[in-house]
Amino acid sequence: MRVSTRQVQKQNTRKKIMETAYSVISNKGFSVPSSVIAEEAGISHGSIFAHFPTMNDLLNNLLSDFGDKMGARLHMLAKKSDSVDNLLKEHLKVLEEYEAFYSRLISEKNRLPDEAKTTFAVIQSTLALHFSNVIEREISKGTVRKLPTHMLFNTWLGLVHYYLMNKDFFSDGNESVIKNYGPELLSFYLKMIKNERGVYE
């Protein structure tokens, strides 16, 4: 057989490590010790280092995977988003899906390896691209107020990140902030940026 049991085993272990790291980091943050990840994954401590030369390397792999995954997800949503309303609604859906890890990322990115900034940049610029396309179309249609696109974008992201980072202030325990507040954020933001009086500008 081409794919030996051994190879499968090794790949499984690697995958197990990555998945466990993802979930443990989502719950406890990036400063979780390697020993905890090993324990949680049900493997020996040394095994991690048989698969990844350093913890930083594991982190970089995680971050890059995450960037790809979430980036791809955001890219998709653009296709079915003809309006700001829909785009942002879809954005919130994606965020809810990745909420735990994403929150950790935006909270802790400044003290993570550079890969974290790259991951963040990938996600952000993907979103920004689709956002500005949709917004500019709506501005020229007159449905959105004539305001600088980049500021509209930063305001939306700032607002959403504010809620994600201050989770403990807004939500109790492990509840999803996006689930609880997403609709309010969305409707408020739309009210703020939309032309109430139609196309007359």
Add this chain to the structure above:
Amino acid sequence: MRVSTRQVQKQNTRKKIMETAYSVISNKGFSVPSSVIAEEAGISHGSIFAHFPTMNDLLNNLLSDFGDKMGARLHMLAKKSDSVDNLLKEHLKVLEEYEAFYSRLISEKNRLPDEAKTTFAVIQSTLALHFSNVIEREISKGTVRKLPTHMLFNTWLGLVHYYLMNKDFFSDGNESVIKNYGPELLSFYLKMIKNERGVYE
């Protein structure tokens, strides 16, 4: 004499530790080791622990002082702020004054002792109080659009924090983000929340 040289000496050392910690943390973040603070302050490592039982205790003192100082400063500005424009302009001034440490605080508060959350809450609620006073007055005057006050507040703070936390993305090196972008943030935000057509609602 009542105040002996010794007492003065001790107070000076304590002050020196606090001030150095404040500036070192402003530059390098809260995870800076005690040894670096001691070095920078020009005192022995052990001296820190002669003044503060633990590093956490030092941090708590710093945070509580900072909260008091910035809280008081924010409290003052309310008196001369008759309009949102002025209030936010003054807010930006205060932020610029405390930018480095404040940025660290909002970035790292989630992994700091609980005192950090308290400090944050003190600052935030002081600002929120004055903000909502001014905003509600302007809403009833018709100069600000009729939108929920708490969301207006969160949007402003979200936007500002977004810039502070992504400093490296917006500004190079050690330049002040507030200095560079404050005016743009302010004018954009005001444009967004203000009624362009006066009192007709």
Add this chain to the structure above:
DNA sequence: CCACTCATTGAGTATGTACTCATTTTATCT
């Protein structure tokens, strides 16, 4: 000037965590 007190010192200790590597376990090949 001497005895005493107290702030300061810094080498030493304790602890946590990343990473190593000789050994063990397990799959594969003949």
Add this chain to the structure above:
DNA sequence: AGATAAAATGAGTACATACTCAATGAGTGG
């Protein structure tokens, strides 16, 4: 089945950092 190679193990090492404490020496009071 026995020999070999790959994967996993976990006790051991290196290092960073918080905190201790006996020793130092400078200010204080008699």
